Amino acid sequence: MQNNNDQNNSGNQYNQSIREQKRSDDGYNWRKYGQKQVKGSENPRSYYKCTYPNCPTKKKVERSLDGQITEIVYKGNHNHPKPQSTRRSSSSTASSAIQSYNTQTNEIPDHQSYGSNGQMDSVATPENSSISFGDDDHEHTSQKSSRSRGDDLDEEEPDSKRW
DNA sequence: ACTCTTTGACCATTT
DNA sequence: CAAATGGTCAAAGAG
Numbered sequence: 001m002q003n004n005n006d007q008n009n010s011g012n013q014y015n016q017s018i019r020e021q022k023r024s025d026d027g028y029n030w031r032k033y034g035q036k037q038v039k040g041s042e043n044p045r046s047y048y049k050c051t052y053p054n055c056p057t058k059k060k061v062e063r064s065l066d067g068q069i070t071e072i073v074y075k076g077n078h079n080h081p082k083p084q085s086t087r088r089s090s091s092s093t094a095s096s097a098i099q100s101y102n103t104q105t106n107e108i109p110d111h112q113s114y115g116s117n118g119q120m121d122s123v124a125t126p127e128n129s130s131i132s133f134g135d136d137d138h139e140h141t142s143q144k145s146s147r148s149r150g151d152d153l154d155e156e157e158p159d160s161k162r163w
Numbered sequence: 164a165c166t167c168t169t170t171g172a173c174c175a176t177t178t
Numbered sequence: 179c180a181a182a183t184g185g186t187c188a189a190a191g192a193g
Binding site: 033034036038039045047060100 | 180183184185186187188
């Protein structure tokens with residue numbers, strides 16, 4: 001038979017609405033590029049990368065079986081304005097201070113460790129495109145309190161803040 | 164047709 | 179050097 005094409009569409013994958021899932025978007029688009037299980041925890045770690053040409057920004061998200069985020073790690077900085085999903089455009093001045101790549105010694109910003117009960121509020125208010133750069137800021141306070149991330153139970157509340 | 168998620172394998176790094 | 183862990187890429191599937 002000549003016709004062979006066939007759209008074998010089997011299997012079903014749950015998908016809500018793609019690209020519009022406002023679940024914990026910082027206002028940027030992320031593309032999942034991997035998922036691995038780390039030892040010591042059965043939580044799968046998801047690796048996300050900012051969708052942008054030249055955006056070395058990467059995000060590591062570890063979720064618990066309960067759906068709570070156990071750990072979030074941002075790596076890199078965005079060098080491009082925030083995409084306007086469908087939110088208020090506001091004039092936003094759009095100064096577009098798109099700095100050209102290169103911020104001096106920009107090379108691997110390092111990790112941002114934080115305490116367990118710490119507040120990682122950095123840019124948790126996606127509003128307006130206020131390009132918030134930060135350049136390289138090492139917060140090396142050398143203030144290592146106790147707790148060095150061993151195998152202690154996390155005392156994080158289920159819904160402490162609004163993720 | 165395009166875009167994005169998912170999964171496995173492979174590579175890089177550390178001990 | 180090898181094993182272990184983590185990290186990244188790529189192909190396929192699904193919408």
